[in-house]
Amino acid sequence: MSVVELENVWKVFGERAPEAMKAIRADGIGKAEVLERFGAVVGVKDASFSVEEGEIFCLMGLSGSGKSTLVRHINRLIEPTAGTIRIMGEDIGAMKTEQLRATRADKIGMVFQNMALLPHRSVRDNIGFALELRGIDGYTRAQAADRALETVSLHGYGDRLPSELSGGMQQRVGLARALAADPEILLMDEPFSALDPLIRRNLQDEFLGLSQNLRKTTVFITHDLDEAIRMGDRIGIMKDGEIVQIGTAEDIVTAPADDYVADFVAGISRLKLVSASKIMTSVDAFAAVNGNVDLSAGCPEAAPDDDLDTLVGLSTGSDKPVLIKSDGAVVGIVTKDTLLRGLQGGEST
Amino acid sequence: MSGAEQREIDDRDVGIETFVERAEGYYAPTFERVQRGSLPRWHVNIWALLVPWAWAAARGVWLLFWLSLAIDVLALVCLMQVVKFSPLLAEAQLDAAANSTLVARYSTWVTNYGWAAAILFIGGRFWMGSSANRWYFSQYSRWRIDQAVPSGVDMKRLILGLVIVAIVAPLTTYRATQLRLDERACFNQMRAGEAVGQLMPSYGAADVTALLTSIDADIADMQTRFDALDAIDGRTEAQNAERSQLRRDVRDLSREREQVSDFQTISAVDRFDCAFIDDFPTLARLDPPADVTYRRVPNEDAIAQGDEDATKVIAQIKDPVEGRKVTVFTYSAESIDIGINKLRAQYAGFFDAMTNVLRQSLIRVEVAFMQTPWPVVAFLFLALSWAFAGKGTTVFVGASLGFLALFELWQIAMQTMALVVVSTAVCVFVGLPIGIWMAKNKYFRWITEPILDVMQTIPSLSYLVPAVAFFGISQPPAVLATVIFAMPPMIKLTALGILQVPESTKEAALAFGASERQLLRKVELPMSIPSIMAGLNQTIMLALSMATISAFIGAEGLGAIVTSALGDANAGKGLLAGIAIALVAMMIDRILKGIRNSFSRI
Numbered sequence: 001m002s003v004v005e006l007e008n009v010w011k012v013f014g015e016r017a018p019e020a021m022k023a024i025r026a027d028g029i030g031k032a033e034v035l036e037r038f039g040a041v042v043g044v045k046d047a048s049f050s051v052e053e054g055e056i057f058c059l060m061g062l063s064g065s066g067k068s069t070l071v072r073h074i075n076r077l078i079e080p081t082a083g084t085i086r087i088m089g090e091d092i093g094a095m096k097t098e099q100l101r102a103t104r105a106d107k108i109g110m111v112f113q114n115m116a117l118l119p120h121r122s123v124r125d126n127i128g129f130a131l132e133l134r135g136i137d138g139y140t141r142a143q144a145a146d147r148a149l150e151t152v153s154l155h156g157y158g159d160r161l162p163s164e165l166s167g168g169m170q171q172r173v174g175l176a177r178a179l180a181a182d183p184e185i186l187l188m189d190e191p192f193s194a195l196d197p198l199i200r201r202n203l204q205d206e207f208l209g210l211s212q213n214l215r216k217t218t219v220f221i222t223h224d225l226d227e228a229i230r231m232g233d234r235i236g237i238m239k240d241g242e243i244v245q246i247g248t249a250e251d252i253v254t255a256p257a258d259d260y261v262a263d264f265v266a267g268i269s270r271l272k273l274v275s276a277s278k279i280m281t282s283v284d285a286f287a288a289v290n291g292n293v294d295l296s297a298g299c300p301e302a303a304p305d306d307d308l309d310t311l312v313g314l315s316t317g318s319d320k321p322v323l324i325k326s327d328g329a330v331v332g333i334v335t336k337d338t339l340l341r342g343l344q345g346g347e348s349t
Numbered sequence: 350m351s352g353a354e355q356r357e358i359d360d361r362d363v364g365i366e367t368f369v370e371r372a373e374g375y376y377a378p379t380f381e382r383v384q385r386g387s388l389p390r391w392h393v394n395i396w397a398l399l400v401p402w403a404w405a406a407a408r409g410v411w412l413l414f415w416l417s418l419a420i421d422v423l424a425l426v427c428l429m430q431v432v433k434f435s436p437l438l439a440e441a442q443l444d445a446a447a448n449s450t451l452v453a454r455y456s457t458w459v460t461n462y463g464w465a466a467a468i469l470f471i472g473g474r475f476w477m478g479s480s481a482n483r484w485y486f487s488q489y490s491r492w493r494i495d496q497a498v499p500s501g502v503d504m505k506r507l508i509l510g511l512v513i514v515a516i517v518a519p520l521t522t523y524r525a526t527q528l529r530l531d532e533r534a535c536f537n538q539m540r541a542g543e544a545v546g547q548l549m550p551s552y553g554a555a556d557v558t559a560l561l562t563s564i565d566a567d568i569a570d571m572q573t574r575f576d577a578l579d580a581i582d583g584r585t586e587a588q589n590a591e592r593s594q595l596r597r598d599v600r601d602l603s604r605e606r607e608q609v610s611d612f613q614t615i616s617a618v619d620r621f622d623c624a625f626i627d628d629f630p631t632l633a634r635l636d637p638p639a640d641v642t643y644r645r646v647p648n649e650d651a652i653a654q655g656d657e658d659a660t661k662v663i664a665q666i667k668d669p670v671e672g673r674k675v676t677v678f679t680y681s682a683e684s685i686d687i688g689i690n691k692l693r694a695q696y697a698g699f700f701d702a703m704t705n706v707l708r709q710s711l712i713r714v715e716v717a718f719m720q721t722p723w724p725v726v727a728f729l730f731l732a733l734s735w736a737f738a739g740k741g742t743t744v745f746v747g748a749s750l751g752f753l754a755l756f757e758l759w760q761i762a763m764q765t766m767a768l769v770v771v772s773t774a775v776c777v778f779v780g781l782p783i784g785i786w787m788a789k790n791k792y793f794r795w796i797t798e799p800i801l802d803v804m805q806t807i808p809s810l811s812y813l814v815p816a817v818a819f820f821g822i823s824q825p826p827a828v829l830a831t832v833i834f835a836m837p838p839m840i841k842l843t844a845l846g847i848l849q850v851p852e853s854t855k856e857a858a859l860a861f862g863a864s865e866r867q868l869l870r871k872v873e874l875p876m877s878i879p880s881i882m883a884g885l886n887q888t889i890m891l892a893l894s895m896a897t898i899s900a901f902i903g904a905e906g907l908g909a910i911v912t913s914a915l916g917d918a919n920a921g922k923g924l925l926a927g928i929a930i931a932l933v934a935m936m937i938d939r940i941l942k943g944i945r946n947s948f949s950r951i
């Protein structure tokens with residue numbers, strides 16, 4: 001069972017949203033026409049995806065593509081105009097106030113793009129806020145807060161006010177606040193955007209380790225493809241409120257769904273992303289072109305899911321093609337040509 | 350920025366040509382010179398020199414339009430003074446020796462007004478002519494930012510401007526030529542009109558002449574009957590009565606005839622003067638509301654049945670005064686009086702209970718302030734200011750307390766404090782929830798906001814009147830009036846503080862599972878504290894000022910000294926008490942500011 005599940009979620013902003021939604025359903029009118037006829041903005045367009053337990057799902061897209069809007073649906077900070085959202089199988093739209101409150105408090109933690117810390121509370125009290133809402137006693141809260149501060153390497157800042165911290169530090173406090181309550185689901189809206197590369201790297205690693213250990217289900221928003229590839233088990237790419245492609249980093253880089261995604265991934269280094277299986281030629285195809293070359297002697301060998309980086313290393317040491325072997329059998333061949341083309345981003349032949 | 354916006358900006362034509370529409374050949378170089386700062390002061394725009402208001406209206410430079418209209422009308426009024434006094438001067442000069450003071454006075458006026466008219470007219474026109482282009486340029490600059498600013502030459506605007514000139518200028522000028530209007534004359538005119546209005550229908554006359562004839566016939570008829578009776582010797586009792594009745598009737602009718610004939614002779618000029626030049630003509634006259642007094646008396650029936658304290662409200666209606674007519678103002682005022690009277694009688698128990706509660710709480714607080722030994726109170730004040738407001742304020746508070754002690758105003762000041770404390774406490778307890786509700790409910794806010802605005806403009810003295818009407822005099826109604834007067838800032842600033850909490854912060858709290866209550870208690874209220882404290886501070890200051898004024902309805906305290914000093918024209922006493930009030934206000938203000946600052950670390 002998926003932990004988070006979105007099914008055909010639509011969000012139309014504006015007074016006349018229901019009418020606009022009807023028109024969209026009936027006539028299939030586009031964004032521009034909705035704006036013109038109903039003065040309504042389509043924020044999210046027919047979004048569906050699900051996130052499995054322990055998975056990190058990255059949502060990425062350009063500014064204004066509707067990432068923050070979409071993620072706010074998951075804890076129902078925004079009511080969808082149409083569609084259903086299920087948290088651990090329960091329809092969050094059908095929940096009563098009290099149940100919704102409990103779900104938010106116990107199951108979902110959120111990091112906000114703009115931090116949204118409470119300015120009148122110390123860092124420690126900010127971090128303990130979710131626990132306080134649950135009615136946890138002060139001592140336990142302080143303990144949990146200090147542990148969370150340690151995680152984001154802000155030890156000793158507990159008694160400061162948020163305004164006394166730099167933007168990056170505040171963002172880390174926001175992260176600590178979400179972690180402190182130990183929720184099963186984390187919604188993270190560009191949590192690392194305001195950090196310098198070094199800390200960012202550290203926190204990314206820290207967070208990856210953490211979520212592997214604790215198996216937190218995470219929806220992670222970013223507009224940085226490198227970050228998405230680094231963090232995401234799967235990536236959803238958004239454009240104008242629509243999810244245009246969902247897949248692993250490799251899927252997206254090797255088979256972009258459209259030009260928009262292709263543009264996105266154009267500058268990405270494929271060395272560590274693409275595996276041998278994606279570019280190798282089959283033995284028969286190789287034979288058809290090159291005739292029956294003897295492949296048994298001195299050829300370097302690799303596994304199908306070794307990345308291009310490894311293949312380049314092997315290939316430079318020899319003038320023979322690389323054999324891709326699975327369970328002792330040769331399943332494919334990578335020549336220098338194929339390797340170069342694969343690096344460049346061309347299709348396998 | 351989206352492509353559409355960019356395009357919109359590119360498409361906007363902000364050229365001088367589009368703006369001025371006509372005479373671009375003149376304005377383009379002129380604007381450039383204005384921009385360079387090289388337009389000489391004596392450069393005039395010829396149209397703005399000749400007909401400044403017309404130019405300004407057509408071009409939409411409305412501020413210049415009103416200014417030029419004002420200057421021109423003022424010059425015209427001065428000129429009219431010359432026209433008005435010249436004949437008087439000529440008349441006085443016929444016998445210069447006898448009227449030497451008059452001649453001197455009139456000739457000074459004529460020359461002075463003459464000069465003023467000339468200077469205003471020539472100077473004003475030159476100023477307008479030379480400023481016009483600069484004003485127009487600044488309008489152009491505003492237009493480039495906001496295309497809603499008037500541009501071009503518009504006939505509709507010109508016509509509107511000319512209509513305004515046609516209404517304002519002739520009437521004002523005409524008024525200036527008239528000697529002072531006789532107020533009585535207008536009043537008589539009105540009375541005559543009323544008389545005609547009443548008599549016309551009763552005589553069934555078609556016009557005023559016919560009415561006069563009928564009245565004359567009536568009078569003649571009555572006179573004959575009177576004469577006939579008069580001629581009889583040894584009249585009976587009844588005949589005597591009829592004779593005097595007839596004499597009275599003749600007299601009354603003759604007076605009315607007088608008014609009717611007056612009405613006929615009123616000249617058109619007088620009518621015009623009274624209607625348009627003098628006071629606003631209010632002609633509505635109403636029958637006054639029935640004069641009812643409500644009294645609460647023992648209820649005999651219920652008492653007979655065993656309920657000893659039973660009371661009921663009875664209404665006593667006075668006979669209306671014959672023929673009394675009142676204005677709309679009087680009518681409404683009397684109706685309100687009657688309504689208050691009714692409420693007061695109907696809910697006497699409630700008002701008395703409320704007065705009692707207020708009095709009791711006041712007494713408690715007064716005791717606390719006045720019977721606590723002065724060193725304790727003084728120490729508390731000093732300690733508070735030391736803890737929150739620093740050294741300077743502590744010294745100031747010490748000095749102020751010294752002043753109060755030295756001038757033997759201590760106890761009286763404490764009385765004032767007690768009133769302020771009780772009123773402020775009520776303000777907080779009532780105002781805070783109202784403020785919260787106002788922030789939470791849009792519709793309630795729409796209703797409350799204008800009411801609060803009005804409450805803040807009503808002069809403080811007005812609050813005393815209903816307080817007295819419902820609660821009598823002395824301390825308790827003073828507290829009520831003070832509470833009502835001082836509450837608006839508390840409500841407004843509480844609402845403002847809560848509304849100012851950023852949406853994103855509230856969203857974060859909700860995302861972590863806060864309920865509405867928790868949101869209010871843990872996020873909104875704490876974040877509104879600076880605003881609420883500012884409201885509290887204002888409320889206390891207003892309460893203090895009202896506590897002073899409520900001495901007029903018998904509240905004790907420093908204000909009472911001021912009002913008694915006012916009555917005896919005792920400047921020294923009033924001044925010292927005034928200073929004491931100011932010192933009390935400043936002490937409270939400083940200490941509160943200190944407390945507020947220590948809260949607003951955020």
Ligand SMILES: Nc1ncnc2c1ncn2[C@@H]1O[C@H](COP(=O)(O)OP(=O)(O)OP(=O)(O)O)[C@@H](O)[C@H]1O
Nearest residue numbers: 013041043062063064065066067068069070113223
């Ligand atoms: N309350 C609202 N009313 C109307 N339109 C809205 C509202 N909230 C968001 N939008 C619109 O929805 C679109 C998506 O906004 P959103 O904040 O989700 O973008 P985003 O992908 O998070 O961008 P960024 O990377 O800059 O944070 C924008 O075009 C925005 O104008």
Ligand SMILES: [Mg+2]
Nearest residue numbers: 067068069113
């Ligand atoms: Mg966003």
